[in-house]
Amino acid sequence: MTPLAVLAIGGSDSSGGSGLQADVKVFAAMRLYGATVATSVTAQNTRGVQDVFELPGNVVSAQLSAVLEDLPIKAVKVGMLATAEAAAAVTAKARAGVLPNLVVDPVLEAAAGRRRGVVSALERLLPFAAVATPNRDEASALVGWQVSTPADMAGAAAQIASNGPKYVVVTGGDMVAGDEAVDAVWTDAGARFLRYPRVQTRNNRGTGCTFSAAITSRLAQGDDVLEALVAAKEYVTRSLVGARDWDLGNGSGPLNHFDWPTFAAFSA
Ligand SMILES: Nc1ncnc2c1ncn2[C@@H]1O[C@H](COP(=O)(O)OP(=O)(O)O)[C@@H](O)[C@H]1O
Numbered sequence: 073m074t075p076l077a078v079l080a081i082g083g084s085d086s087s088g089g090s091g092l093q094a095d096v097k098v099f100a101a102m103r104l105y106g107a108t109v110a111t112s113v114t115a116q117n118t119r120g121v122q123d124v125f126e127l128p129g130n131v132v133s134a135q136l137s138a139v140l141e142d143l144p145i146k147a148v149k150v151g152m153l154a155t156a157e158a159a160a161a162v163t164a165k166a167r168a169g170v171l172p173n174l175v176v177d178p179v180l181e182a183a184a185g186r187r188r189g190v191v192s193a194l195e196r197l198l199p200f201a202a203v204a205t206p207n208r209d210e211a212s213a214l215v216g217w218q219v220s221t222p223a224d225m226a227g228a229a230a231q232i233a234s235n236g237p238k239y240v241v242v243t244g245g246d247m248v249a250g251d252e253a254v255d256a257v258w259t260d261a262g263a264r265f266l267r268y269p270r271v272q273t274r275n276n277r278g279t280g281c282t283f284s285a286a287i288t289s290r291l292a293q294g295d296d297v298l299e300a301l302v303a304a305k306e307y308v309t310r311s312l313v314g315a316r317d318w319d320l321g322n323g324s325g326p327l328n329h330f331d332w333p334t335f336a337a338f339s340a
């Protein structure tokens with residue numbers, strides 16, 4: 073049977089733990105066909121990002137056109153945009169209505185050098201998103217104030233949603249206090265929280281990429297947004313558990329995306 077096709081737009085991670093490589097692993101784990109559009113090539117490993125090499129905007133546009141003119145893409149995930157030009161190329165396609173089920177994970181850390189331009193370019197893309205998934209730092213950059221507590225996260229999610237995306241999840245993976253990993257979700261019916269057990273592990277590279285790629289996968293498979301969010305939260309938690317004992321690299325190691333043969337096997 074022909075698989076459903078999905079697209080990830082973002083940066084290459086040389087160590088394979090986050091970025092486009094993580095996205096493709098999630099898509100494969102979900103039994104989807106994954107295409108990729110690279111905005112940048114990063115030199116990074118489990119210890120961090122050493123360098124970012126940005127691709128020109130016309131190279132991003134050409135990849136987008138090549139994929140979208142040919143493949144029947146059912147859902148699209150945007151990760152690291154790297155430059156305002158790359159963001160503009162993606163926004164042009166969104167405006168043309170050819171990016172269905174658009175999930176935007178505003179990756180800002182690795183693009184620090186170009187942050188200001190990228191933030192305002194991202195703001196122009198967000199109105200086209202079905203879901204946006206900033207972490208607390210990214211949410212802080214988007215709202216212009218420091219997002220710290222769960223109440224702040226809910227407030228920031230609401231503020232970001234006022235710029236268009238129907239659903240906004242502010243993720244709290246970096247909140248070390250407590251035994252829960254809490255994310256705040258803004259829905260059209262108000263705020264709610266996703267609370268799952270916190271996994272004690274140093275192997276937490278690519279959690280944000282994994283979460284947003286899993287949401288994208290589930291939207292492609294026909295879930296409504298809230299179902300997709302819950303399924304993705306469960307998937308990232310299990311991927312963290314599955315890699316707890318892995319010893320890959322000296323820093324924050326990658327997740328285990330494949331412990332779960334099909335999603336149905338662990339959502340039952
Ligand atoms: N140690 C952990 N245990 C359980 N869930 C986690 C852990 N770290 C991150 N998560 C979850 O992973 C998802 C991605 O969040 P986060 O890590 O904040 O993203 P980012 O990588 O963009 O900073 C969220 O659902 C978050 O709660």
Ligand SMILES: Cc1ncc(COP(=O)(O)O)c(N)n1
Nearest residue numbers: 083090091152278279280281
């Ligand atoms: C190319 C690339 N894309 C994204 C991230 C952030 O990943 P995450 O948000 O999962 O920590 C990264 N470090 N590198």
